[in-house]
Amino acid sequence: MPDARQLTCPGCGATVHPGSRLCGHCQAELATVRCAQCFSLEMAGSKHCAQCAGLLGLEGIEGALGVACPRCADVDLIGVQVGDLSVGECLCCTGLFVDHRTFEQITRRAEARAGLRLRPLSTGPTAPERTAYLRCPRCAVHMNRLNFGERSGIIIDVCREHGVWFDRDELARAVEFVDGGGLDRLRDRDRVAATLRRRVDLARTIDPSTLPSYDMVGSFLASMLRSSR
Ligand SMILES: [Zn+2]
Ligand SMILES: [Zn+2]
Ligand SMILES: [Zn+2]
Ligand SMILES: [Zn+2]
Structure with missing residues (x-):
């Protein structure tokens, strides 16, 4: 089955890893939209999400949050409205910072949908192996690393006070894990x-x-x- 998520940069023709906002070769901005149901990053212009068939809406940009990406350091997180939820996103690495209440809402909705499984997310290059703990973008305290749901294999970074950091695709994978009954x-x-x-x-x-x-x-x-x- 051809990978529906294989993307080509309209600017330079290079193959772009799914889940990117920018072309890794020419830095051209790609027209993408985040699915409010499964949080996968999809090409704008499609009516339905390729991962969960949910209707793709519009994303609202709420502006810079005034805090830096814990991974890219000198890039500000942008407030992005996905459906009725607000998340902080680094448009460079597409990592997401989600406060605890919002993440709870995301998992609760995924549980309510359980059974309606997503097709497996295609795996691209994973985040670089870390040697150091990431700092919370809000309070700069080192975040704890946790295996989400204890056995998902998705290592999330958690500030007890402010929220959870998800590297590229990790939130979509966490939602997929919950959808598949992972928390049951x-x-x-x-x-x-x-x-x-x-x-x-x-x-x-x-x-x-x-x-x-x-x-x-x-x-x-x-x-x-x-x-x-
Ligand atoms: Zn390009
Ligand atoms: Zn989706
Ligand atoms: Zn980043
Ligand atoms: Zn914090």
């Missing part, structure tokens, strides 16, 4: 852990010999309690 297992596991915690707390308050024998978890806890007494 995490939730299941959290639920099981919470149940166990409650049962351990309960077990501490009761006499192990009074637990019914058909209660598997109960009898397991009882045997643990007996051996620890």
